[in-house]
Amino acid sequence: MAINTAAVVPERLARSAGQQPLYSTLADILSREIHEGKYLPASTLPSEKELTERYGVSRQTVRFALRMLRDKGLISSYPGIGTIVREPMQKQGRFNAVNSTEDLLQFVGNTEMHALAIREVVVDGPLAEQIECKPGLLMSEATFLRKTPGSDLPMSYVRIYVPPRFAAAQVKPAVSNSPVYQNIEKMFNLRVSEIRQDVTATVLDEELAEVLQAPVGEAALQITRFYYDANQSLVQVTVSYYPRSRYTQSARFRVADDEA
Amino acid sequence: MAINTAAVVPERLARSAGQQPLYSTLADILSREIHEGKYLPASTLPSEKELTERYGVSRQTVRFALRMLRDKGLISSYPGIGTIVREPMQKQGRFNAVNSTEDLLQFVGNTEMHALAIREVVVDGPLAEQIECKPGLLMSEATFLRKTPGSDLPMSYVRIYVPPRFAAAQVKPAVSNSPVYQNIEKMFNLRVSEIRQDVTATVLDEELAEVLQAPVGEAALQITRFYYDANQSLVQVTVSYYPRSRYTQSARFRVADDEA
DNA sequence: AGGTATTTGTTCGTATGTATT
């Protein structure tokens, strides 16, 4: 049993004006407790009724919190059984789980970006098609190598395109782990609310192979990500090349409900 | 205004025992109406209050239905504004949107599988690692070419592995569009509830190039999918090879809420 | 600028249905 089951006074949750929703706060608490090992994988969480009493919130609030955790893949719920903690799905090495925006942005934040160059380009031809911009448009292009802090070989080569009005966010510290999109968010007071990702395969040509220190002809994932704000307007586009041996993207899909 | 605002009798929805949840039925109705063009992109859906009155259900039911549509990317909601229909995100050709299990399974169902061979293999070495099976295990392997009904060139080459106890589902009609996993579901009375997908890149060797009628050395996506049932036990594994020129996987991620 | 109405978001309470033990 946990040490602090009876000792801790059930802290009644309450929303202080203008803050997070209650269910979101509760989800954070439970999520933290799961990660801290208070609730072990394959064991059950306290029942919804118990949680409502322990935190002094309604059942709906509890259920919304649990739904958030379920959407994140942390738990599964079964009628008559309860809510069980799932095994954390994490393979180390070149595997990387991307199931949500949070995963994606966290991945971006956990890697170092080594700047190579910044320049302005007139988008045209195949590039215009790839990043879905009107040909002839001027965009600011920054190129980086993405590295995991421990490793020496780069994980990927990244080209970041932002519209000229955001060019100021394309600063160039030699090494950075604050993503460009975050600079844009702060400097221009907007929030990325959606990311679209196109995945295809390619073969490393001499130029890519050289900067990536990988063999010419190795297969690589080519991932194009479009960042949009709440108004569906494009914030930035990134084109990344991940050599096969250094990155595998893993995603998990759950069925929501039965079909008719 | 819509022509049939007052003319149509509001069909009061009710759940007939043991069926779909009400909100799911309502989601299906609204989804169909959106696809039929009753509600056009960028226009607003009726307000939640209106929908509760029109269908004789509670606001909670309406909100749950709208949440399903929001999760599917069909609509967006804004306080003070309403719920607007989103532009359908569909690029034809080799682009394919995979944002949910439904998308994934639908994609599987919308393509023809042309059977090539069935055999039993002792899983070992790199294959065992790839499909995450204990080496030495006997599995039933079926190979297919996936084709879109219109096209002549295959979209991908697929190897499907199922445990021996499910081998009976690996039947071999020359052409089939009922996926193997559905055979297993019916024959063994279980439901696939989760799919994990690993994506990496590879280069077509001579063997793959020949069956795919693609040039040797072309880049290809190598997608491995693990199908699990509700008990987290493995149902089947598929390994697919999609030549770069014939398939691009597209996914969309939305931010759920603000971080603390 | 200010106030009111509208619309979605959050939270409570309660009751009933369904699946499991």
Added chain:
DNA sequence: GAATACATACGAACAAATACC
């Protein structure tokens, strides 16, 4: 069958954001 636990559904109220006058 009874108890437990999650799922669905109704009603009500207030808050926050936006639009309109």
